[in-house]
Amino acid sequence: MSSSSSLINALFIFVLAGFIGFEVIRRVSPLLHTPLMSLTNALDAIAVVGAIVLVGEHKSQLSAIFGFIAVVAATSNIVGGFIITDRMLKMFKSSRPATKTAAK
């Protein structure tokens, strides 16, 4: 009983988050599509939380090994993803003299 209600909750969250994603990402300037992808990649690596629990709980040898590799893979995505996104965004400069805040 409780598992089916938590399923419904999960579906609600998935659908609503999908809508938010669509609305937010539609507004991202095409200028920034590459950094957008590297950023979402880093955020997606939040899967690391599931892997951390697997390693930490150490319920079986297999789950610990799989979890370990998973943590390594996801962490490298987090670290690499944020670094490269930052590097890219730093390069985008405006030609207008007021470089600091090019507010319109």
Add this chain to the structure above:
Amino acid sequence: MTSELAGGQVVIEILYLIASVLFILSLKWMSSPTTARHGIWAGEAGMLLAICGTLLHHGIIDYKLIAIALVLGTIIGVPLGRVQMTAVPQRTALSHAFGALCVTLVGSAEYYLRAPNISRFMMSVLAIEVILGGLTVTGSLMAAGKLQEILPQRPLTYKGQNFVNFLLLAGAVVIAVWLVVHPDAKTLFPIMILIALTFGVLLIIPIGGADMPTVISLLNGYAGLSAAAMGFVLDSKLLIIAGALDGSSGLILSIIMSKAMNRSFTNVLFGAFGQVLTAGAAAEEAKPVRSAIPEEAAAILSAASRVIVIPGYGMAVAQAQHKVRELYDSLSKRGVDVRFAIHPVAGRMPGHMNVLLAEADIPYDRLIEMDEINGDFPQTDVALVIGANDVTNPAARSDSSSPIFGMPILDVDKAHTVMVIKRSMNPGFAGIDNPLYYLDNTLMLFGDAKAFVGNIVRELTGGQHS
């Protein structure tokens, strides 16, 4: 699952909630280059909170192994964050593979931990998680290999390819359904994963370099969806949200890319793209073209008042972007209005060309999207095409027999003068002849893009000194 959460659990869930909000803000701030860097901070803060929250999890006994894994991941991640900007597409593909690997491994581990006691719903989601994850792992590795040119970039096709792919996918789905009904059939689980991994390889084999922007976006979407499925399995709202955000981002980008290539979205979804184009090659008759030397090109450019540069992937291959910046500088100094027209599929991934030009210090407000700049070509004195081909091909507008008919292009031919820097008259990547080159207002500038632009710059600055 119980109505009362333990105190510690409440703290963790609240940390996850804050992290979710930060993730959404992070993407929201990406809407403009002026706020985008806040987006990274929000993302990093959210990530940190989520990881700290997870470490509070009461079941965790082994912190040492976690620490080692985190350090190892960081050691691998730092160089992956420092790659050259031209290598960003393969790095992105590789990180899709890593993300999907994480998801697939966690899913497999969860299956073996829970094995016979899995509800039907849970098993279905788990199957979706590892099938999507598995095919994304190998598919992304293949894409990265092609982009890095370790693997042949040519599309490899054979008869009945789609049928074989379909059969494999159907096989994986049949096993998945079997497992849903009989979750204790443990031997079938690795077979299902193996099929998914094979399917990923076969999916990318028929895809050529020009289709990479779509493929990378699609794999991004798959990676996101598999992570969301993992969120269902682990009952983690944070993961569902992050996966849904990533999935929708990937799908939106795939739609944008497929529109820019004039392919239907279903065509893209089922990976039935990358068909070899057999047409074209027939147009061998030597039509007359007009060509010019750097001196003439420099004279025309300096006499112009409005110039639009159309950069393509060929410019990046020739490493010409810094010379192009010098050209931009010297023309701007003479009061020429120089802008850059960016086709959505210029480069090897969405937005790649913008990054390459920004790296060369060209201000981003000079980089104009196709839809915005297309109306300006008739009032433009010179359109300078550097390393772009198909995206300037007027046949896409007029010739219904052309393989690229219907693809949105930059209306370069409407400019008063068109100059095209090109190595030779060989047809481009897709092997399609470009009528643009034979127009009366077109001048061909034969040579290496970097050297040729360099020569024009030398002419321009030399002229100023004397």
